[in-house]
Amino acid sequence: MHLSRGLACSPKMSLMSVLFCLLALSFKLGVESKSVDQQELPSCDHVHSFFSSINVTSKPPYTNQGNVCGGSCCDNQVESQLEAKAMKNFERLVKHHTRHQRGHWEQTANMYRDYLLQLSRQSENKTLNLFATVYQKMSPLSRDPILELYGTVRNHLTSTSYADDLELVTDKFFRDLFPVAYHHAVVHADKDVDFHSDYKNCLTHTYDDLKPFGNIPQMLSSSLVASVSAASVLLRVLREGAEVLHKLDGLGTENLQPSCKAALLKMNYCASCKGRNHNHAKPCAGLCKNVMRGCLMQYIGILNQDWYTFTEAVLPLINTVRSADGIEAEVKALDGKLSNAIMHAMENGPQLELKVKKACGMPSLIHTDALAGAYESTAPNALLQHNKWILAPNNEMLQFEMTIDKNKDLFMQLSSTLCEDEEYHHSNENCWTGTYFGDYTHDSAPTMSQKYNPEVPYSSSNEQFPRDSRLQVLIDKLINLKNVATKAVSNNAFKSDTDKMLSDMAEGSGDHYREDYDSNEDDEYSENGSGSGEGPRRVDIINVPTSNFTPTAGKPSNSNRISVSSALLMTCSVILLAGLAGSSRH
Secondary structure (H helix, E strand, O other): OEOOOOEEOOOOHHHHHHHHHHHHHHHHHHHOOOOHHOOOOOOOHOOOOHHOHHHHHHOOOOOOOOOOOOOOOHHHHEEEEEEHHHHHHHHHHHHHHEEEEEEEHHHHHHHHHHHHHHHHHHHHHHHHHHHHHHOOOHHHHHHHHHHHHHHHHHHHHHHOOOOOHHHHHHHHHHHHHHHHHHHHHHHOOOOEEEOOOOOOOOOHOOOOHHOOOOOHHHHHHHHHHHHHHHHEEEEHHHHHHHHHHHHHOOOOOOOOOOOHHHHHHHHHOOOOOOOOHHHHHHHHHHHHHHHHHHHHHOOOOOHHHHHHHHHHHHHHHHHHHHOOOOOHHHHOOOOHHHHHHHHHHOOOOOHHHHHHHHHOOOOOEEEOOOHHHHHHOOOHOEEEEEEOOOOOOHHHHHHHHHHHOOOOHHHHHHHHHHHHOOOOOOOOOOEEEEEEEOOOOOOOOOOOOOOOOOOOOOOHHHHOOOOOOHHHHHHHHHHHHHHHHHHHHHHHHHHHHHHHHHHHHHHOOOOOEEEEOHHHHHHOOHHHHHOOOOOOOOOOOOOOOHHHHHOOOOOHHHHHHHHHHHHHHHHHHHHHHHHHHHHHHE
């Protein structure tokens, strides 16, 4: 007769065998009669010591078991304390990891801002040095406009409210530069004389009609404004992205629903309530993921989608800012572009003089010694000079891009990150399942869909619980930041197309928009400060006489076309004569 699965005693067995069989059967039936979740240790003393270590008051034994865990070592009062402790631990873990992510955003924003500021100061010194060595006569009067231009660039990078319009400041720079450049680079007047104020006003007011610098100011303004604006937007979204993560510190777990609170209690403390040693009953990995995902959706998971789209908008913005047309290359090339503007006025000096005399008459000069001391203060050796550009934070920016791209699903990925803590088991075998010690058999709920979460059930009644209004404020902020970043990328692309069009127009009209900056000057620019001190370095322009122009092979001349026609005519004549001769023989 079979008394248990896989175990039977036969009447034909020897007496010793029967006794052994009965002993084995009794042991097996005793083990099976006690379910796994009821295997409690004989005393709650060790549990009481553990509870005391985490500041939970417990006085076993209890006549009534708790409603959630159902263990003999906890009543409802102890479970209430443990539930509050579990929620606090959950909140602490979430905030620890969001602060870690916030650190990436804050450090990158500060690092890139400091790099751009230092780069602009190097470029400013480089431009002042260029004017002091190559355009010595212009240097004193051009110093303040140069400082104002660079100062405005830095204001845009550091200020959230832009007091000055960079485009207007750039236009003002060239308007203020025109009388100085015309005086010292075109007319070549002595440095102890100056234009009369009325004559300067005339030059300034006729600036738009005279276009002394060609299209260079418009092209420079377009590229500078686009690159600086994109960089300032990037710094802003980095700062405010970090601020969104910072605001999460102010959120508490008071709005978590009962399903989440009960799941956190079961996962973290019900093993102890059932008399199991807490330190040797770590929650299963699958249990942890399901509980964390369900609770994260109730806590801050609503931010996930908007954080994802915001991050996706930041990545192309970084690529735009750091591209070959971005702020780094623009700032490095600024001195060369300013020099090109002066060179353009000098190369077109005779025509420009005729236009100026027609508009403002003959120059009205006055003697002045007010600038005598200024020339000494702007001497090249009085300026801070560097031989190399500061190194760009390429590795740091690449690492940041990889980090935020990996964490676009930040608030849902947290479930896996949180469960990597040493307090949780690394697998689903021989671990705490929430009700007993064994193997966890439930599947992990999909990250974005918690409707089928086995530990934190979702139902329509969940929507009845109030959502923290601060979360909606953060959602609106993320949406706004995403739109700002997307617009900056679009505007920069439009500006780039405009710059190319203007560049093509400039080349067609004979304007020389020479770029002093090239890839070889990324590391060194000491040669840019060289010069005689009396005039700018000129660009040799080779003029090809049209009278000696030889047609290329791709475009035949008239004589070639005549020769081809003659050959065709002769061929046709021969064929025609041969045909006539043949017909006459017939």
